[in-house]
Amino acid sequence: MSGQNPDNPAAQPALAEASRSGEFDLIARYFAPLAGPGAFGLGDDAAVVTPGAGRQLVFTADAIIAGVHFLTDDPADDVAAKLLAVNLSDVAAMGAAGLGYLVTAAWPRDLEEAWIARFAQGLAEAQAEHGVALLGGDTVATNGPMSLSLTAIGEQPIGAALRRNGARVGDDIYVSGRIGDAGVGLRILRDGLTGGAPAERQMAIDRYRRPRPQLGLGRALPGLASACIDVSDGLIADLGHLAEQSGAAMRIDLEKVPVSPLADLIGGTAAAIVAGDDYELLFTAAPADEQRLGEAAAQSETDITPIGRVEPGQGVSVVDGDGEVVALKEAGYRHF
Amino acid sequence: MSGQNPDNPAAQPALAEASRSGEFDLIARYFAPLAGPGAFGLGDDAAVVTPGAGRQLVFTADAIIAGVHFLTDDPADDVAAKLLAVNLSDVAAMGAAGLGYLVTAAWPRDLEEAWIARFAQGLAEAQAEHGVALLGGDTVATNGPMSLSLTAIGEQPIGAALRRNGARVGDDIYVSGRIGDAGVGLRILRDGLTGGAPAERQMAIDRYRRPRPQLGLGRALPGLASACIDVSDGLIADLGHLAEQSGAAMRIDLEKVPVSPLADLIGGTAAAIVAGDDYELLFTAAPADEQRLGEAAAQSETDITPIGRVEPGQGVSVVDGDGEVVALKEAGYRHF
Structure with a gap:
């Protein structure tokens, strides 16, 4: 962990001094206990990682802002756990294990230390769950909204990376888990959406606040999946990325998509597939690999469902049970 | 590169949609050209890096906030180049090469695209200068001040990492380059400090805005230096980190410290050594290695100067030409 010289251009030296002093204390108290091997208790200039022979590393980074990507009254542990999980979901989509x-955190100057303590607790829970450790970072003070950034590192055998560009015409399209739970959870939290059984409502909220990166399934897919992405923007939007990168069309059967039991609250399957925040894996595979895929999914204790087919052409289309093309809300087609 | 689902809890969907669309365009236009091998043009979930046999990687991250660590009217290319340079300075302090x-960038919603273009130009210049490439990241919109975070990756032979904790009693203390230029530059920019020749004033400003990580010298130090750190908080403060981590006292001779030709404008050597932002390397080495150190410095075309000695005890002390202990401003003693 490190920071910048507090003799900065804008803050009063005395103020910067005080916040800076606090920085070292906060790191020692809350973040040093999370440090993994090679991180030297966050007390050096950088962390050292030595990959095993024949291994490669993968890297991804995301930033989130209070008031934009999370609410300032969201539980701090959930914010931390989600920040780590969404990055590890990208690691999973590469077919890699988390490492x-x-x-880096920009804390508002008036942020209570209890928030930071709970944030660190969320990181501790999530890193234990996903088998990763803290390697470094930085904390600074800001006069604006909280701003958080996380870089995740994964590892895998050399050559095992799952790309977005490998889907071939004739491949089947699969999705893990089910789609729409997080979308329902967001609508409950943000818009006061009503309906559904209490237990299912809570499950949907949990899925929104604590997404589960599919690291086990991801590690099982190299050699089986021809292309892979995680569902963050929404199933249709992310399928669009696979279509664009692979130079092929993606057609899915609406009725085959496994959706949240509460999907009807937000408009059914057609709404669930454009809702996003699912952090499931969306991938393609040759029909000949169907049985091996099933075995891999079973071994990682993850449900996977075939939902469509890669076809010649471009873009994404959705058909209903009668084979009729379904028109989707415009939101589903953003980015492609 | 990736982003979060724009169906977020706080922003209006229409607004988020618009900013999100822009994100993909900005990445393609300004950042994809900076992508290195394994980054897949920033078009996949993560970047892939395969370290060579017998190599280890080092990791460090820093965050900076507009109005705290840089001024909103600082040139965007300088902000970008400095953000990369200060992180690579940590890589240099580990004795590693940049990789x-x-x-990640949180842009204010009203930020002009020209700023982003110039920011990317600064990254392009700096990455070419330092021999590194962009591997990934994220751009988001914020209602607050700009917030930037950078994770730097370095590589080196397994076991070559320079730590802060290896200084031994009797070692000499060295510093590269000279101290105080950036501190003078900051005072000129922030406080309207006057005096000095125009060329020297401009040099001081350049050193503040475009620090030069000592990657060449850093790579030459493993096997020679017993402990190393880069000077970011100020020579005295960073020497304090070496003292604390190594469990020894650091005594420096004030008159031996190579300082800015404009140091007298801010209070002389005693002020320069607590000014910070120098991004020189501060390291210790056994007297027996003096000649090899000189050769290593010459090969990397970097001046190094012995400025003191590691002694039994703890903390940092400064003596003048008569061997009398010099009292320093309190700022020099923060953090230890």
Whole structure:
């Protein structure tokens, strides 16, 4: 962990001094206990990682802003756990195992230390769950909204990376888990959406606040999946990325998509597939690999469902049970 | 590069949609050209890096905030180049070569695209100068001040990492380059400090805005230096980190410290050594290695100067030409 010289151009030296002093204390108290091997208790200039022979590393980074990507009254542990999980979901989509992460945090000057303590607790829970450790980072003070950034590192055998560009015409399209739970959870939290059984409502909220990166399934897919992405923007939008990168068309059967039991609250399957935040894996595979895929999914204790087919052409289309093309809300087609 | 689902809790969907669309365009236009091997043009979930046999990687991250760590009217290319340079300075302090980096940026919603273009230009210049490439990142919109975070990755032979904790009693203390230029530059920019020749004033400003990570010298130090750190907080403060981590006292001779030709404008050597932002390397080495150190410095075309000695005890002390202990401003003693 490190920081910048507090003799900065804008803040009063005395103020910067005080916040800076606090920085070292906060790191020692809350973040040093999360440091993994090679991170030297966050007390050096950088962390050291030695990959095993024949291994490669993968890197991804995301930033989130209070008031934009999370609410300032969201539980701090959930914010931390989600920040780590969404990055590890990208690691999973590459077919890699999680290894470690670096986090930078810009705390508002009036932020209570209890928030930071709970944030660190969320990181601790999530890193234990996903088998990664803190390797470094930085904390600074800001006069604006909280701003958080996380870089996740994964590892895998050399050559095992799952790309977005490998889908071939004739491949089947699969999705893990089910789609729309997080979308329902967001609508409950943000818009006061009503309906559904209490237990299912809570499950949907949990899926929104604590997404589960599919690291086990991801590690099982190299050699089986021809292309892979995680569902963050929404199933249709992310399928669009696979279509664009692979130079092929993606057609899915609406009725085959496994959706949240509460999907009807937000408009059914057609709404669930454009809702996003699912952090499931969306991938393609040759029909000949169907049985091996099923075995891999079973071994990682993850449900996977075939939902469509890669076809010649471009873009994404959705058909209903009668083979009729379904028109989707415009939101589903953003980015492609 | 990736982003979060724009169906977020706080922003209006229409607004988020618009900013999100822009994100993909901005990445393609300004950042994809900076992508290195394994980054897939920033078009996949993560970047892939395969370290050579017998190599280890080092990781470090820093965040900076507009109005705190840089001024909103600082040139965007300088902001970008400095953000990369200060992280690579940590890589240099580990004795590693630069390899790549990930950057996350939270842009204010009203930020002009010209600023982003110039920011990318600064990254392009700096990455070419330092021999690294962009591996990934994220761009998001914020209602607050600009917030930037960068994770730098370095590589080196297994076991070559320079730590802060290896200084031994009797070692000499060295510093590269000279101290105080950036501190003078900051005072000129922030406080309207006057005096000095125009060329020297401009040099001081350049050193503040475009620090030069000592990657060449850093790579030459493993096997020679017993402990190393880069000077970011100020020579005295960073020497304090070496003292604390190594469990020894650091005594420096004030008159031996190579300082800015404009140091007298801010209070002389005693002020320069607590000014910070120098991004020189501060390291210790056994007296027996003096000649090899000189050769290594010459090969990397970097001046190094012995400025003191590691002694039994703890903390940092400064003596003048008569061997009398010099009292320093309190700022020099923060953090230890």
